Amino acid sequence: MGRPSLAEQRRKQILKAAAQSVATHGLAGSTQERIAAAAGMSRSHIRHYVGNRDELIDALWDHVITPYFEAMHAALTDRPPDAQLRALVDFLFGPQMARNEDDLVIEALISGAMHDVRLRGRIYDSYSRLEREIAKTIREAVPGCESAESLQLAYALVCMAFGHSTLAPLPFPASRHAGMKALATQMIEALRADRAGQAARP
Incomplete structure (x- = not known):
């Protein structure tokens, strides 16, 4: 049996990090790099699990x-x-x-x-x-x-x-x-x- 997908877990982790970043640094200061670092991931993970910046903001x-x-x-x-x-x-x-x-x-x-x-x-x-x-x-x-x-x-x-x-x-x-x-x-x-x-x- 294959391993269950971690996509939803990763997505929640990213959005939690994004919320904390925006609460602390504001929207303009919440770069994908900063959010990725807070989530313990890379920027490419952000794009893979959530999408581009507009899609990230919509999801947030x-x-x-x-x-x-x-x-x-x-x-x-x-x-x-x-x-x-x-x-x-x-x-x-x-x-x-x-x-x-x-x-x-x-x-x-x-x-x-x-x-x-x-x-x-x-x-x-x-x-x-x-x-x-x-x-x-x-x-x-x-x-x-x-x-x-x-x-x-x-x-x-x-x-x-x-x-x-x-x-x-x-x-x-x-x-x-x-x-x-x-x-x-x-x-x-x-x-x-x-x-x-x-x-x-x-």
């Missing part, structure tokens, strides 16, 4: 952003629509979104995207998908909610959640953190009340 983006999508899906699975919406707010403003080293990587990639149209499109696709998934959760929990308003509220929740996460390390009072979650809930309840009021009108 997936490496850091996918766990957030997976965690959000896990938080919503097997819940009725209204409970999904509450779980969504808990997730967006809960410990799952706490600051960690991956945030430094995400921020470096977003910053790099300002000068890289291809990367900008890649990152936009992910956040646009997140916006659509949140909007779908809103529509399923709020009868009568239209697509445009669910997307608007979803975008507001994404901005609030990521802004909150970015500022979380600063010594703001605990009331600020609780207040963001409460405000998100109020926005959802205001939409629910408005839709219910419209449905009740003759």
